[in-house]
Amino acid sequence: MSRELLLLVGFAVTNRAVCVQLVERGRPVVAADDAPDDHARRLAAELGVDLLERPSPEDWPSLVAGVQAVVPTPGLPESHPSLGAAAAAGTPVISEFDLAQRWDDRPTLAVTGTNGKTTVTLLAAAMLEASGIPVTVAGNTETPLVEAIRDSRPSAFVVEASSFRLAHSRCYRPTVGAWLNFAPDHLDVHASLDSYRAAKAALWSRVDEKTISVVNRDDPVVVEYAPDRGRVVTFGLDDGDFRASGGALWVGSEKLADVAELHRPHPHELANCLAAAAVAMAGGAHADGARAALLAWTGLPHRMVLVGERDGVRFFDDSKATTPHAVCAAVRSVGQSPGQAVLIAGGRNKGLDLRPLAEAADQLRSVVAIGEAAPEVQQVFAGLCPVVVVESMEEAVSAAAETSLEGDAVLLSPGCASFDWYGSYAERGDHFSRLVREMIGGSP
The missing domain is CATH 3.40.1190.10 (Mur-like, catalytic domain)
Known part of the structure; x- marks a missing residue:
């Protein structure tokens, strides 16, 4: 390959923007993607750029050899074979x-x-x-x-x-x-x-x-x-x-x-x-x-947003909280006194140790565990506070409402990603908020 060539690994939003800029500047570029969609294929064709689909691990050494640099898509796992091949070849890896x-x-x-x-x-x-x-x-x-x-x-x-x-x-x-x-x-x-x-x-x-x-x-x-x-x-x-x-x-x-x-x-x-x-x-x-x-400043969606209140219980959407650190900060901020928060937590773990969630236990009345990580959440709080495992967000909202008392705060602060049940944390937060509003609107 040409020493002037840049190799884009992954062809989603960022590397598509990189590709457009490179083509406009007359720079040679080739892209590779493990699972390209139709948009990626159309854009590559429009730009006259080769899009290599689903390279095998054995393909990467030859792909990175001789290129000027590799530009990985943000979020490419460090274990991806392209990065190992680039390191072995001494090919620089750069960012947007x-x-x-x-x-x-x-x-x-x-x-x-x-x-x-x-x-x-x-x-x-x-x-x-x-x-x-x-x-x-x-x-x-x-x-x-x-x-x-x-x-x-x-x-x-x-x-x-x-x-x-x-x-x-x-x-x-x-x-x-x-x-x-x-x-x-x-x-x-x-x-x-x-x-x-x-x-x-x-x-x-x-x-x-x-x-x-x-x-x-x-x-x-x-x-x-x-x-x-x-x-x-x-x-x-x-x-x-x-x-x-x-x-x-x-x-x-x-x-x-x-x-x-x-x-x-x-x-x-x-x-x-x-x-x-x-x-x-x-x-x-x-x-x-x-x-x-x-x-x-009124804040951003899905970050400690007060959805509503019923019978003296406040319901907060903090769906953006996808780490234990963020969850503990959120629980501390809503608890008027120890034991007056009900936490809805779980989802798809991002490879994290969830045990730090236990730091919030003294602020919690109970925990509602959701999603793939529900067993991990249950284990974290075992012996520290009551935990109920549910199979849907509908069950989660209902269980949290039943457990809470006047003066409590119910908090969707999952500490995990959303991709087991939802396409994004925003979709998860929107569903929770809609269910809460329906519950409040349907109450006497």
Whole structure:
């Protein structure tokens, strides 16, 4: 193969955008996909690009030999034979972030972390826009960064930086890089927890004197990896350049907002607000813009959304919580006192150890276990609180309602992916919410 050729492994949203850009720039490219759909085939034909379907493990050494670089689709498991073949051949593996930075020199503000990435990315973008700085959100969203740079309007990009992209970035260096938190996740993609941690840490692996790193003072893993070069900005609930104190959010000695003014005052939401302000102001936002966005922010769907209340019991949709770390934070935020939460948890495990869920046990009245991981959930809470295993979301809502008492909170916070019963966490949350609303509407 030609030394100028780039090999795209996987031909879904991101690599399709990469392919379009490469073709427009006159670069030779070939794509390979283990299970291409009709859209992939049509696009490849329209672009005049060869699409190799379902290569066998034995095919990969010859495919990667001689190409300039391999561009894996985000989320390609580290065990995929293409990556092993590339390593054996000494062929570089790069990300869409690398390509975007080569093609566009506008600033990027990158946000990574196990939980809260989307919230912080969107809220930081709102703060920048409120400060008169046009930005576009890209990365681990509907718009890959290589697609976003086609737009001449933004003066900067706020990038949701997943471990999937960071792990394969060889030269990407964001202008601002924020690491929110770290907890086990995506072990169905990464070879180990160490590999996942290293992927996150790659965000700061190329900092220089011009970059700004945003560090969560409350997370020991993040603090351990904090850069010793460039400018470092910290945030934390009790301490940091951006902090919560005396019922308000502060940057230095300047108040950004009173907590009572915010729509989402849960502790982990406050941490997200502080992180977003740190990112946005590092990127040029002013305090007034940050405050305006904070006061307008009502949160995102399926993230601690109050669906309704019946007989003094509140029902929350937190379907986006797909790690034990996120579940424990959610349970702590809704429990008015110990033992006043009913947790609906389970789904398809992402290769994670679910035992940390037990940290929430003292806040729970009971647990309703759902999906493929129901036996694991049941085992985690055995002897700690009552657990009932159900076979559908209808049964889950009914069981949670029957178990709960006045003053309780029922929380769909699964700690697992949705792909056993649903096509996405949004579909799962929508079904739960619809069932709750039907139950409330049908009650006397």
